[in-house]
Amino acid sequence: MDPIENPFAPGAGSPPPELVGRDQIIEQVRILAERVKRGRSEKSVVLTGLRGVGKTVLLNRLGSVASELEYRVVQFEGLEDKAFLAILAPQLRKLLYDLDRMAGAGDKVRRGLAALKSLLSTFKVSVGEVGIGLDINASPGVADSGELEVDLPDLMQSIGEAAVERKTAVALLIDELQYLDSEELGALIVSMHRMQQKSLPLILVAAGLPTLPALAGEAKSYSERLLSYPELGPLSREDADKAVRDPVVEREGRIRADALDEIYRHTRGYPYFIQMWGYQSWNRASRFPIELGDVKAASTVSVQELDANFFRVRFGRLIPSEKRFLRGMAELGPGPHPTGSVADVLKMRSTSLGPVRASLLRKGMIYSPAHGQLAFTVPLFDEFMRRAIPDL
Ligand SMILES: Nc1ncnc2c1ncn2[C@@H]1O[C@H](COP(=O)(O)OP(=O)(O)O)[C@@H](O)[C@H]1O
Ligand SMILES: [Mg+2]
Known part of the structure; x- marks a missing residue:
């Protein structure tokens, strides 16, 4: 069929034509966001799963959910070879300047900037040429102990208070969380603990490999009381079929049952592979319905594509x-x-x-x-x- 109209989207972080099987987690995060906005406490969420199960695309969707609930969304990913603060600080600077532009009186935003300035100079982190305005003085005694586990929660608290003052809430969306080292993860968990203790409107929605619950538990034994770890796995047979069939049907097409069987036999319900088989099968078929033979022909190309990209980049x-x-x-x-x-x-x-x-x-x-x-x-x-x- 026309490759230009092909709805399938194999690729890291590529939004699928239909985000199947994740309604429960979306609902969980909606409840979290609504509760925290009202000053109630709720566990933040860390999505875990293997590569290619759909953590990044779900995280992006959850970011939209938070935005719709009028959260300020701060989104970035952990990197293997970069300090967490170096990634986080410029984002928080931007957030604080955004809050500063919102209507509202009070000095909490400037205090947040002062705390950030303290932290930056204590940990010698740069947020680029511009830095923090000269009119802001670092705040002595706040976020300047040199201990990340003390200073990051101080800074986050001042950000939470600034959000309250501007009548908004903040969602921190962090992908590839497993790249944080134990100290960084510990500091983040203590920060979330502080948010909960002070009922501040800041939530964490993160994603990473299945190692995360153990890593977080080692960093802080009480992390389980603060974080919930929904696990993303392969889609059920029913959802896997839906992920292939619905986008085809929506484009006035059809796919035969034995073709769906064959796709599932190869993909075992893993989202990345579903997109790949869907994509290649669509391109192979010369007419609807997509048939078993089309999928068989598509399988050879799909395996080659995965070997050359998805698997090979890691290898x-x-x-x-x-x-x-x-x-x-x-x-x-x-x-x-x-x-x-x-x-x-x-x-x-x-x-x-x-x-x-x-x-x-x-x-x-x-x-x-x-x-x-x-x-x-x-x-x-x-x-x-x-x-x-x-x-x-
Ligand atoms: N729920 C889903 N239904 C169908 N396809 C999905 C779903 N979640 C993810 N995908 C597809 O799977 C692939 C991998 O998604 P991604 O979010 O990059 O995975 P991860 O971050 O876990 O490695 C993408 O091609 C995406 O379109
Ligand atoms: Mg990802």
Whole structure:
């Protein structure tokens, strides 16, 4: 069918034609936002899931939900090799200047800017050439202890108070949260604790890999009382079919049941793969309904595309010993697997694999779903590894 009209959208962060199966989480965040706006307490939300399950597109949708409820949305992502403050500070500066432009009397916004100025000079963080206006003086005793866990909550409190003064609320949307180190994550959690204690209108909606609940728990043992971790997984069979069928039907098309079976057989309900198979099948079909044969032909291209992009970008960042470790894991199937079994397959001792294992965890290629267990962070990665390196 006409590729220009193709509704499917395979790609990191590409909005799907229909966001299927996420209504419950959207509702949870709507309730969170409404409650916090009214000064009631509610757990903030951290979406967790493997790569390609749809965390980023859902986070974007949740940002729109917050905007519709008149939240000021501050959105950014954690980066592997950049300090959290260096990413956060310019965003907070912009937020405070936005609040400053809103109607309202009082000095809380200027106090927020003063706290930010303190924090910037204490941690030697730059927010670019412009900095914070010369007419704002850093506030002695606020956000200047040099301890991130003390200073960030101070700053966030002053921002929460500024929002109250301007009769608004703030939503902090952070993607790739797993890239924060333990101290940064701890400081963020303490900040959210402060928001709750003071009933300030600031919510956190974040997303990241399934390691996050454990990382947050290690950083602050009480994090579970502050944060809820909805897990995004593959779509149910019904939702997976809907994600393919509805966009086709909406364009006056049809797709046969056995074609949907075949798509599901390959994608197992993972959103990224659904978009890929939907996209390629649409392009292959020369007329409606889309048939089994179209999907079969599309599968070859889909696998090639995924191998060349989705899987390959991650594979390309690995050194040979890491590739070998993952290939060993892949031999055992999709996982999770005990570290000991990986060592056995590779005919090595568990202890000697320690450093490779640690660097793969750090790079976010694998995670530990339970003590002593390892799993891939990318769905169907075992199959890819066996294609990429046929012989162990
Ligand atoms: N609920 C959904 N229904 C259908 N497709 C989805 C859904 N969520 C995400 N997708 C598709 O999956 C792909 C990956 O989404 P993305 O948000 O980048 O995943 P993640 O951030 O978890 O890696 C995109 O092509 C997107 O269009
Ligand atoms: Mg993402």
